[in-house]
Amino acid sequence: xxxxxxxxxxxxxxxxxxxxxxxxxxxxxxxxxxxxxxxxxxxxxxxxxxxxxxxxxxxxxxxxxxxxxxxxxxxxxxxxxxxxxxxxxxxxxxxxxxxxxxxxxxxxxxxxxxxxxxxxxxxxxxxxxxxxxxxxxxxxxxxxxxxxxxxxxxxxxxxxxxxxxxxxxxxxxxxxxxxxxxxxxxxxxxxxxxxxxxxxxxxxxxxxxxxxxxxxxxxxxxxxxxxxxxxxxxxxxxxxxx
Numbered sequence: 001x002x003x004x005x006x007x008x009x010x011x012x013x014x015x016x017x018x019x020x021x022x023x024x025x026x027x028x029x030x031x032x033x034x035x036x037x038x039x040x041x042x043x044x045x046x047x048x049x050x051x052x053x054x055x056x057x058x059x060x061x062x063x064x065x066x067x068x069x070x071x072x073x074x075x076x077x078x079x080x081x082x083x084x085x086x087x088x089x090x091x092x093x094x095x096x097x098x099x100x101x102x103x104x105x106x107x108x109x110x111x112x113x114x115x116x117x118x119x120x121x122x123x124x125x126x127x128x129x130x131x132x133x134x135x136x137x138x139x140x141x142x143x144x145x146x147x148x149x150x151x152x153x154x155x156x157x158x159x160x161x162x163x164x165x166x167x168x169x170x171x172x173x174x175x176x177x178x179x180x181x182x183x184x185x186x187x188x189x190x191x192x193x194x195x196x197x198x199x200x201x202x203x204x205x206x207x208x209x210x211x212x213x214x215x216x217x218x219x220x221x222x223x224x225x226x227x228x229x230x231x232x233x234x235x236x237x238x239x240x241x242x
Contacts, residue, residue, distance in 0.1 A: 001028040001029070002028060002058055003024070003025035003026060003027055003028050003030075003058060004025050004028065004029075004055055004056075004058060005022070005023070005024045005025070005055065005056040005057070005058055005062050005063055005066050006022070006023060006052050006053070006054060006055045006056065006066065007020070007021070007022050007052075007053045007054050007056075007066055007069050007070050007073065008020070008021055008022070008023060008034075008050050008051060008052050008053055009021075009050070009051045009053055009073075010033060010034050010048050010049065010050050010051075011048070011049050011051070012042060012046035012047065012048055012049070013046060013047045013049065014046070015042075015046050016083045017039075017042055017046070017083050017085055018083060018084060018085065019034055019036065019039075019042075019084070019085040019086060020070060020073040020074050020084075020086055021034050021035075021070065021086075022066045022067055022069070022070040024058075024063060024066075032050075033048050033050055034048070034050075036085065037087070038085075038087045039085040039087065042085060053073070054066075054069060056069075071089060074086045074089045075089055151236050155236060207220075207242075208220055208221055208240060208242065209240070209241050209242040210224045210238050210239065210240050210241065211224075211238065211239055211241050212224060212227065212228060212233065212237065212238055213237040213238060213239055214228075214233050214234075214237050215231075215233070218241070224238055
């Protein structure tokens with residue numbers, strides 16, 4: 001009999017945990033109970049039961065269709081239902097799975113941790129150049145989209161106390177001082193500009209007009225930042241108007 005492609009659901013006796021998947025057989029009716037990584041403990045601790053949900057044509061089109069169906073099965077529960085054991089959905093991998101993978105690579109000195117700082121830097125520059133040339137990743141977004149993404153990430157970090165908001169004011173000040181010294185030593189950032197370029201950049205920045213979305217106050221970027229901070233207004237509540 002011909003091997004099959006199918007989507008399936010695995011449940012565990014006497015527990016509410018569940019897992020969706022898609023499988024392409026090497027031989028008909030082979031034993032297969034999923035390929036868990038992050039939550040392998042559940043398969044070892046409890047008795048799994050598999051329910052085949054749907055069969056598909058055994059060809060490339062069938063495999064693609066099966067993966068799309070799997071995505072539609074997982075998406076409503078992905079990272080929202082604590083009983084769902086799926087750690088990836090449509091190419092997205094959960095933070096928990098990424099964290100465990102990163103710690104393992106760091107311990108074993110594999111993956112990115114097998115590289116020197118110089119190799120990280122070179123690969124990062126090469127990747128950024130490639131994305132810029134192809135208009136992908138960050139360079140595939142408009143200026144407005146990048147600003148909106150940055151604003152959302154900033155708000156999320158502020159709410160969760162992560163990123164720069166996980167640091168004390170003293171730690172942020174010290175980090176800024178160190179970065180400033182490093183930038184000066186390397187002649188990068190603003191220190192790579194001539195006096196004329198700095199002057200022109202300052203004039204351009206001063207000519208920009210921003211409006212506070214809470215009070216309607218209009219000023220340049222720096223002035224509006226001071227205005228909002230003095231009044232306890234979230235500095236992300238602003239919009240450039242010229």
